[in-house]
Amino acid sequence: MIRKLQKKLKGDNLFKALVAIIAASALVIVLVTAYVLVTGSSLALQTYGINFLTGTQWNPVPGSENFGALPYILGTLVTSGIALLIGVPLSLGIAIFLVEMAPKTIRVPVSYLVELLAAVPSVIYGLWGIFVLRFWLLNNIEKPISAILGWIPIFSGRPFGLDIFSAGVILAIMIIPTVASVSREVISAVPNSIREGAYSIGATKWEVIRHWVLAYGRSGIFGAVILGLGRAVGETMAVTMIIGNASGPSAMPTSLFQTGQTMPSLIANGFFDAQSPVAASAYLGVGLILLVMSLLINIVAHVMVTRVFKVKGGAVE
Amino acid sequence: MAQAFFTTLRSKFHGYAFRKFKNKLFFVLCGVCVVVAVIPLISILFEAVMRGAPQLSVQFIFADGNNGGIGPAIQGTLIIMGLTSLIGIPLGVLSGIYLSEFGQNKYASAMRTLNNIVTEFPSIIVGIVAYSIVVLYITRYNSALAGAAALSIIMIPIVARTTEESLKLVPNTIREASLAMGVHKWRTTLSVVLPSAKAGLITGTMLAVARIAGETAPLLLTIGGSSYFFGGLFQQMDALPLRIYRYAGQPDASVQAQAWGAALVLILIVLALNIAVRLASRGRLRR
Numbered sequence: 001m002i003r004k005l006q007k008k009l010k011g012d013n014l015f016k017a018l019v020a021i022i023a024a025s026a027l028v029i030v031l032v033t034a035y036v037l038v039t040g041s042s043l044a045l046q047t048y049g050i051n052f053l054t055g056t057q058w059n060p061v062p063g064s065e066n067f068g069a070l071p072y073i074l075g076t077l078v079t080s081g082i083a084l085l086i087g088v089p090l091s092l093g094i095a096i097f098l099v100e101m102a103p104k105t106i107r108v109p110v111s112y113l114v115e116l117l118a119a120v121p122s123v124i125y126g127l128w129g130i131f132v133l134r135f136w137l138l139n140n141i142e143k144p145i146s147a148i149l150g151w152i153p154i155f156s157g158r159p160f161g162l163d164i165f166s167a168g169v170i171l172a173i174m175i176i177p178t179v180a181s182v183s184r185e186v187i188s189a190v191p192n193s194i195r196e197g198a199y200s201i202g203a204t205k206w207e208v209i210r211h212w213v214l215a216y217g218r219s220g221i222f223g224a225v226i227l228g229l230g231r232a233v234g235e236t237m238a239v240t241m242i243i244g245n246a247s248g249p250s251a252m253p254t255s256l257f258q259t260g261q262t263m264p265s266l267i268a269n270g271f272f273d274a275q276s277p278v279a280a281s282a283y284l285g286v287g288l289i290l291l292v293m294s295l296l297i298n299i300v301a302h303v304m305v306t307r308v309f310k311v312k313g314g315a316v317e
Numbered sequence: 318m319a320q321a322f323f324t325t326l327r328s329k330f331h332g333y334a335f336r337k338f339k340n341k342l343f344f345v346l347c348g349v350c351v352v353v354a355v356i357p358l359i360s361i362l363f364e365a366v367m368r369g370a371p372q373l374s375v376q377f378i379f380a381d382g383n384n385g386g387i388g389p390a391i392q393g394t395l396i397i398m399g400l401t402s403l404i405g406i407p408l409g410v411l412s413g414i415y416l417s418e419f420g421q422n423k424y425a426s427a428m429r430t431l432n433n434i435v436t437e438f439p440s441i442i443v444g445i446v447a448y449s450i451v452v453l454y455i456t457r458y459n460s461a462l463a464g465a466a467a468l469s470i471i472m473i474p475i476v477a478r479t480t481e482e483s484l485k486l487v488p489n490t491i492r493e494a495s496l497a498m499g500v501h502k503w504r505t506t507l508s509v510v511l512p513s514a515k516a517g518l519i520t521g522t523m524l525a526v527a528r529i530a531g532e533t534a535p536l537l538l539t540i541g542g543s544s545y546f547f548g549g550l551f552q553q554m555d556a557l558p559l560r561i562y563r564y565a566g567q568p569d570a571s572v573q574a575q576a577w578g579a580a581l582v583l584i585l586i587v588l589a590l591n592i593a594v595r596l597a598s599r600g601r602l603r604r
Contacts, residue, residue, distance in 0.1 A: 015503030019415035020424070025408055026431040026477070029470055033442065036449040093350025101344060110351055112595065117358050119591045121531025123558045124580050127565050128361045131368075131573070173357045180354070204340040234439025236534035237558075241565060264441040268537055271445070287445050291438070298437040302430075 037291060040284035047278060052285055056249040060270070060279040067282035069263070069289060071251035075164065076262040076290070078253040079239065080232035082168025083175055087232075088225050090172070091179035092214075098180075099187045100209055111184075118177035126241030129170045134161035134242065137169060142257055157257045162244040164253050164260040170238050175228035182227055182305060186220030187213060223304030230297040234290070236264035245269055263290040365581045372578025382544025382555070387579045389546050390560035393461070394586070396547055397540070397556055398530050400465035405472030405529075406522055410511075412473065413480020418506055420481070429481075435474040443470045444538035452539060459541025461554040467535035472525050479521025483514040520598045527590035531583060533558035557583040 045052055048067060055068015094114060098107055142159035149155045190213050198212040214221065244259025247270075251261040261269075263286050274280040380386025412432070416425055447467030456462055487510050495505040511518070541553035542563060548554075557579055564576035 012502045015501075015506070016415075016419055019411050020419065022408055023412040023415035023425070023428045023477075025412055025473055026428055026435050029435050029446075029473070030431055032450065033438070033446050036446050037442075040449060090350045090354055093347040094354055097347040097351050101347060110355075113355050113358060114351075116588070116591065117354065119527060119531075119587055120358070120361060121533065121558055121583060121587060123531065123533040123561050123565075124361060124365070124584060127561055127576060127580050128357075128364060130565060131577075132360060132364050133357075173354075176354050204336050206340040206343045207336065210343075230437055234437070234441070236439065236441040237537075237562065241562070264439055264534070267441050267445065268534060271448075271538060284445065284449075287442055291442050294437065294439050294442075295434065298434060302433060 033291065037284055037288040041281055041288045043278055044281035044285040048282075052282070053289075056252060058248045058251070058266075060274060060276070060282075062276050065276060065278050065282075067279070067285075069282075069286050071246075071249065071253070072261050072263045072266045072286060073289060073293075075243075075251060075253050075260045076233055076264075076293070079164055079167045079171055079243070079260070079262055080229055082165065082256075083171035083232040084225060084229060085172075086169060087172035087175045087228060088179060091176050091224075091228070092183055092221070094176070094180040095183040095187055096209055098184050100205070100213070111181075114177050114180055117173070118181075122174065122235060122237040123241075125170055125174060126238040129166065129238055129242040130162070133170060134166055137161060137166055141165075146257060153254065154256055156255045159257045160244070160259075162242055162259060163257050164243060165256040167239045167243040167260065167262070168256075170242055171232045171235055174235060174238060175231045178231050179224050179228035182224035183217075183221045186217040186224060186305070189220070190216045219304050219307050223301045223307075226297055226301035226304060230294055230301060233297060234264060234294050236268050240265035240268045263287075263293075362584070365577060365584050368574065368577035369579075369581025372574055373581065377575070377578055378582070381546055385575075387557070387560055387575065387582070389543060389555040390557045390579060391582060392547055393540070393543075393554045393556040394530060394558075394583070396461065396554065397464050397468060397536075398526055400461065400550075401468040401472055401529055402522075402526055404465060404469040405525070406476055408469070409473045409476025409522075409525075410480045410518070412477040413484065414506060414511075416477065416481040417484035418502075418510070432474045432477055435470070436478065438470070440471065440532055440534040441538075443467050444535035446470065447535060448538045456551045458551070459539060459553050460551045461540060461547070462550045464536050464540035464554065464556070467539050468529040468532060471532060471535065472529050475525040475528065476522055479525070480514075480518060483517025483521060484510060486517060487513045516598065520594050523590055523594045527587050527594075530590070531558055531587050533562055537562065557586075 044067060048055065051068055053068075053073070054070055055066065056070050057066040057068050058071075059066045094110075098111055102110060138159055138161035142161065142163075142165065145155055146157075146159045194212050194216055195208055198208040203211070239262050243261060243265055245265060246259040246261050247266070251259075253260050266286055267283050267290075271280075271283045274283055376384065377386050378391060379388045381388050412428070416429055416432075419425065420429070444467055447463050447470065451463035451466045452459055491513055492505055492510060495509040496502065500509070536556050536559050540556060540559065542559050543553045543555045545555075561576050561579045561583065564572050564579065567573060567576075
């Protein structure tokens with residue numbers, strides 16, 4: 001009897017220990033990633049110091065190497081900013097439509113289509129971007145704006161289609177499924193008593209959404225937006241294909257209609273051509289900056305989103 | 318301008334009429350948002366079929382790169398899907414089992430958080446890690462194995478999360494019934510809880526497979542690309558996303574057309590997986 005019990009405990013504990021060790025695979029991945037990027041980039045970070053963050057040169061020619069990541073940090077922020085400006089209002093519109101307006105017969109297929117948008121591989125977005133979207137944007141948006149507002153610095157330059165603006169638009173399309181589906185969950189988590197209270201004092205449906213539902217879920221919706229930002233910051237292939245891949249000081253995002261470069265696209269383009277150890281190290285340094293940026297963004301997003309769902313539990317429902 | 322537009326409207330419609338008008342206006346705007354978001358999807362599918370379908374032929378699909386085909390790329394994508402599943406599914410499912418069945422402690426919640434963090438890693442970073450470890454130290458050259466390692470990093474956390482979610486849906490009474498019959502916890506988990514959550518597990522896993530089938534950035538740094546068929550785990554390999562990227566950058570219009578053909582094949586693989594899974598899970602819910 002006792003031996004049987006011991007045997008049973010042994011089997012169960014063994015199983016528990018096994019799955020507990022395997023559950024640490026996420027920890028291993030994080031540690032290995034941090035190790036690879038920190039040790040790999042130390043040479044470049046030591047050589048250039050703070051200039052690695054503030055410099056604008058990117059010269060991999062052996063003998064006269066000089067690396068500064070500022071244009072790509074700014075390029076990442078600018079393209080992601082454009083993506084949010086265009087993508088967030090659209091996503092919120094979709095989320096509101098799906099939760100508050102659409103009858104079930106429309107809701108199911110529409111949410112299904114929006115989810116399919118997330119299933120399209122990013123290289124296909126890139127292909128579509130350079131052969132279809134690029135020309136549409138060039139002829140319908142960039143040329144007219146450039147003709148009328150070309151004297152404003154951010155619209156200067158001759159539009160070509162492969163530029164920061166196009167990259168921002170393609171990122172906007174790619175973050176829509178993320179932002180829309182999270183804000184949709186947030187909006188459905190808003191208790192109905194909030195809506196009923198607002199209706200009872202005579203608000204129209206739009207006023208209920210605008211002043212009560214969105215206000216109640218604002219922390220979660222902010223989280224959804226930040227989550228979208230995280231997607232946009234880390235997106236590689238579509239951006240690499242459409243942004244024009246400038247390098248050095250000319251990659252500084254001064255005009256929307258100029259070629260640019262983001263941190264992921266810089267790595268995707270140049271990592272293999274890095275010939276000297278310091279050049280390879282510089283690419284890993286950019287990777288480290290990218291990782292830190294995306295980690296901060298995602299942690300903020302998760303905190304904001306979970307806050308709403310926690311409130312839901314204690315709400316007046 | 319918009320301000321002026323609204324002030325004229327406000328003077329025309331006082332009070333309730335204006336508010337009702339605004340209500341309608343924003344409803345229409347939300348509908349427009351949906352239409353605008355769906356246009357790119359339809360355009361992508363339309364262009365892929367219009368430009369890709371004329372490319373499709375037996376030779377295009379089965380011949381190697383030197384004979385004008387994308388056979389190695391299709392083969393490579395299928396191989397890498399299989400290899401990654403071989404690594405990613407067992408590890409992911411077992412981590413998910415821990416998080417769901419034993420996950421009421423601080424260690425588990427820390428692992429859960431790390432899991433979420435890894436899910437959001439930029440894909441190019443995953444490529445750098447696999448390159449720096451597998452390519453530099455194990456295979457010494459771009460290889461199929463390095464690609465599978467990179468994609469496993471993406472797959473494990475996704476599978477772990479869906480496993481945890483589907484196991485949590487299994488009612489506790491089922492676990493208790495099994496334990497009451499004197500079955501070990503490990504046996505209960507593997508033979509009773511897992512089969513009960515089968516549908517959710519399969520759905521989640523297939524979606525993860527569809528997700529990694531289209532990943533490009535990690536492959537760019539790891540498998541190297543090739544115009545020949547699969548030559549071994551330690552050899553360079555081709556894959557559809559990589560082939561599309563390479564062909565799209567060529568100036569030759571006939572090569573660009575081949576990129577669209579390859580894109581159509583990739584879309585068919587990914588969307589077929591997605592749609593099959595959704596249809597299957599919808600049927601399950603209805604029943």
